[in-house]
Amino acid sequence: MTVSFNSPGSVDLVKNSARLIRMRWLAGLAVLTATPLCVYALRVPLPAQALYALGAVILAYNALLWWVSRRAAMRRLPWIAIGQFAFDWMALATFVHLTGGVESPAIWFFLFHVLLAPLLLPGRTTYVFAGLVIAAAGAVVVLEAAGALAHYRVLTALPPALYRDPIFIVALLGFFATTVIVSVGLMMPLVRELRERERQIAALFESIQALSSSLDLPQVLDQLARGVSRVLRARGASIRLLDDTGARLNIGAAYGLSQRYLEKGPVEVDRSPIDREALHGRPVIIEETAGEERLQYPEEIVAEGIHSILCVPLIGRRGPLGVLRVYGQTPRLFTAEQVNFVTAIARQGAAAIENAMSYGELRRAEEIKSQFVRAVTHELRSPVTASQSLLRTVTRDLAGGLNDLQREVLGRLSNRLDSLQLLIDDLLDLAAGKVEGLEAALAPVSIEAAVLSVIERVSAQAQEKTIDMEVNYVPRGLTVMASEDGLGRIFLNLIGNAVKYTPPGGRVRVTLEQCGDEAVVTVADTGMGVPEVDLPHLFEEFFRGSNVKQAGVTGTGLGLTIVKDLVDRYRGRISVTSKAGEGTTFTVTLPLAA
Amino acid sequence: MAKILIIDDDPDIVLAVRLTLEGAGHKVSDAPNSAEGLRKLEEVKPDLIILDVMMDSTTEGFQTALKLRSPDPKSPLSAYRNVPILMLTALHQTTDLRFGPDEDYLPVDVFIDKPIEPDKLVSAVNKLLTG
Numbered sequence: 212m213t214v215s216f217n218s219p220g221s222v223d224l225v226k227n228s229a230r231l232i233r234m235r236w237l238a239g240l241a242v243l244t245a246t247p248l249c250v251y252a253l254r255v256p257l258p259a260q261a262l263y264a265l266g267a268v269i270l271a272y273n274a275l276l277w278w279v280s281r282r283a284a285m286r287r288l289p290w291i292a293i294g295q296f297a298f299d300w301m302a303l304a305t306f307v308h309l310t311g312g313v314e315s316p317a318i319w320f321f322l323f324h325v326l327l328a329p330l331l332l333p334g335r336t337t338y339v340f341a342g343l344v345i346a347a348a349g350a351v352v353v354l355e356a357a358g359a360l361a362h363y364r365v366l367t368a369l370p371p372a373l374y375r376d377p378i379f380i381v382a383l384l385g386f387f388a389t390t391v392i393v394s395v396g397l398m399m400p401l402v403r404e405l406r407e408r409e410r411q412i413a414a415l416f417e418s419i420q421a422l423s424s425s426l427d428l429p430q431v432l433d434q435l436a437r438g439v440s441r442v443l444r445a446r447g448a449s450i451r452l453l454d455d456t457g458a459r460l461n462i463g464a465a466y467g468l469s470q471r472y473l474e475k476g477p478v479e480v481d482r483s484p485i486d487r488e489a490l491h492g493r494p495v496i497i498e499e500t501a502g503e504e505r506l507q508y509p510e511e512i513v514a515e516g517i518h519s520i521l522c523v524p525l526i527g528r529r530g531p532l533g534v535l536r537v538y539g540q541t542p543r544l545f546t547a548e549q550v551n552f553v554t555a556i557a558r559q560g561a562a563a564i565e566n567a568m569s570y571g572e573l574r575r576a577e578e579i580k581s582q583f584v585r586a587v588t589h590e591l592r593s594p595v596t597a598s599q600s601l602l603r604t605v606t607r608d609l610a611g612g613l614n615d616l617q618r619e620v621l622g623r624l625s626n627r628l629d630s631l632q633l634l635i636d637d638l639l640d641l642a643a644g645k646v647e648g649l650e651a652a653l654a655p656v657s658i659e660a661a662v663l664s665v666i667e668r669v670s671a672q673a674q675e676k677t678i679d680m681e682v683n684y685v686p687r688g689l690t691v692m693a694s695e696d697g698l699g700r701i702f703l704n705l706i707g708n709a710v711k712y713t714p715p716g717g718r719v720r721v722t723l724e725q726c727g728d729e730a731v732v733t734v735a736d737t738g739m740g741v742p743e744v745d746l747p748h749l750f751e752e753f754f755r756g757s758n759v760k761q762a763g764v765t766g767t768g769l770g771l772t773i774v775k776d777l778v779d780r781y782r783g784r785i786s787v788t789s790k791a792g793e794g795t796t797f798t799v800t801l802p803l804a805a
Numbered sequence: 806m807a808k809i810l811i812i813d814d815d816p817d818i819v820l821a822v823r824l825t826l827e828g829a830g831h832k833v834s835d836a837p838n839s840a841e842g843l844r845k846l847e848e849v850k851p852d853l854i855i856l857d858v859m860m861d862s863t864t865e866g867f868q869t870a871l872k873l874r875s876p877d878p879k880s881p882l883s884a885y886r887n888v889p890i891l892m893l894t895a896l897h898q899t900t901d902l903r904f905g906p907d908e909d910y911l912p913v914d915v916f917i918d919k920p921i922e923p924d925k926l927v928s929a930v931n932k933l934l935t936g
Contacts, residue, residue, distance in 0.1 A: 588895070589895070592895050592919075593815060593895075594894065595920075596818075596919035596920040596921075597815055597817035597818050597821070597919075597920075598817070598920075599919075599920030599921075600818055600821035600822075600919060600920045600921040601817055601818070601820060601821045603821070603920065603921065603922060604820075604821050604824040604825055604828075604921050604923055607825075607828075607923045609824045609825055609827075609923060610824050610830040628920075632920070725905075
């Protein structure tokens with residue numbers, strides 16, 4: 212599963228660009244409406260024509276920006292942001308000039324953009340923009356004073372030569388420049404912190420995603436160490452896990468540390484107070500490693516160039532699993548906020564570690580089980596098949612003649628062994644299937660071929676019992692995700708049962724259909740049926756219908772359990788309808804291979 | 806009458822095969838493991854070899870069959886590379902045997918599932934001997 216997380220800043224760039232464009236419509240309209248108001252109602256001597264033109268220009272370039280930003284790809288947005296600032300910078304400088312230059316109260320409008328710039332402009336461009344703002348204001352004021360640019364005397368109450376007064380000019384520009392620079396200086400660290408927070412959230416999100424998507428312990432540990440180290444821009448990180456005795460911490464994963472440091476020796480909980488404290492559930496911070504007494508290997512740590520250490524516990528559901536250490540190259544690297552952050556990641560990490568450990572244990576247990584099943588296969592089957600082989604030579608008179616009673620006794624013995632063998636085979640199939648279940652790779656298998664090959668296998672038996680076998684299907688090349696053996700086993704059990712439990716002269720009908728994205732196989736017989744009380748138990752292990760036992764038909768009661776098991780594994784469904792004495796219908800539905 | 810060598814570590818299976826095949830008029834010799842079996846080749850000069858798939862290890866029978874089929878040209882075994890081989894297997898076991906030079910190559914002519922059905926064994930043996 213992947214969820215995209217936009218790079219920091221890109222989202223607010225879109226949002227803020229759109230907001231700036233909306234505000235600029237108002238600014239343009241304000242210029243166009245406020246100008247006549249000032250000129251005619253307040254009698255302010257503004258250069259109305261020029262201001263109307265400026266308002267029109269603002270609306271025009273805003274329309275252009277609006278049009279471009281609607282069509283631009285995300286990666287072009289920084290350029291659009293820079294474009295906006297450039298246009299606004301020129302428009303505002305013109306506005307200041309038209310509204311009185313050094314005397315214009317509009318000069319402070321520059322602050323709007325100075326405050327927004329750190330949010331919207333990439334990195335150092337903000338300082339360049341601040342410089343340009345000061346330069347623009349300075350140029351208007353100085354050029355007007357020098358007479359190179361016309362001065363519009365707007366505020367008639369002010370002394371007429373004020374715009375040429377050097378002290379006034381220097382004071383105003385000085386205060387203006389200071390305001391601009393201090394504003395940017397105040398904004399930048401705030402914005403940086405905001406960006407850092409965004410980066411951390413993105414990294415946290417990524418590492419949680421990575422952690423929860425893996426069940427491989429080394430991979431989980433590696434991702435955790437790497438992720439934490441990167442997010443904190445630390446020298447490196449390591450994960451140490453408690454061994455079975457709980458006395459030692461063994462290295463599980465490390466990032467950014469030298470091999471020599473990692474081979475420094477085992478960490479013993481008794482001799483390493485920081486790990487001991489952390490294992491009790493408290494994060495421990497070492498601000499400066501030099502002279503620190505709580506370390507088991509102080510010299511090695513200093514030699515590695517590590518100055519600060521953050522050690523947080525990895526606590527699972529059943530108690531402490533180990534510790535996560537983050538190493539800094541400088542003293543006092545870790546803030547309280549980062550400690551909280553690492554603790555949060557460590558909590559997620561501990562859960563992921565525990566899951567991976569449980570999964571590893573499960574796999575080992577399954578491996579042992581499957582080895583055991585293989586050994587038992589041989590040991591149980593060998594004596595039975597050897598006995599059966601020997602008995603058959605006797606009952607076929609290959610070891611001398613038998614009288615009738617002896618033949619009957621040995622025949623009964625042989626039958627009992629046959630059903631024992633059947634039971635062993637079924638049991639082992641079931642066990643092997645459960646073992647295989649976790650591992651087996653499923654592949655597209657032709658369901659038609661599986662059904663037809665089973666029909667072929669049982670047809671001799673059906674003919675012997677004069678059972679009418681009917682197969683209905685239209686060849687469509689239907690495939691399902693399964694294993695060939697397993698699919699064969701499903702139909703051999705169902706169709707074999709149908710033949711077995713149907714009296715001579717009966718009928719078995721097998722139908723194969725496609726229903727949406729599923730294959731539906733129906734096996735219907737006119738056999739003895741299943742009594743209604745037995746139906747809910749039909750798929751239980753060792754269950755055999757009461758009427759089947761009375762009729763003396765041999766069986767293990769495992770066949771349908773195996774079928775159900777396999778159908779479940781292939782994400783299918785099986786259902787049964789039956790009426791005692793009339794027949795039984797099994798319906799298997801399996802999803803078609805994509 | 807043909808000379809048949811059975812290599813199997815289970816004396817009861819050996820006895821069953823012996824009774825069955827001697828009943829069909831063949832001469833049966835046996836060996837309890839593959840080393841002994843390969844030694845006995847010279848002495849018996851069999852027309853057919855019966856191997857159990859699983860003796861000491863899961864694949865011993867199969868390894869023996871491979872050795873018989875593709876021996877060192879200078880070894881005395883090379884005289885027997887064309888002797889038919891019948892392999893005794895437990896149920897479903899043939900599916901595990903897909904290894905060897907390539908996936909479809911099996912150095913064995915016929916598989917017979919245990920328990921041994923005397924009629925099936927006799928007809929399989931006779932078919933191999935005449936074919």
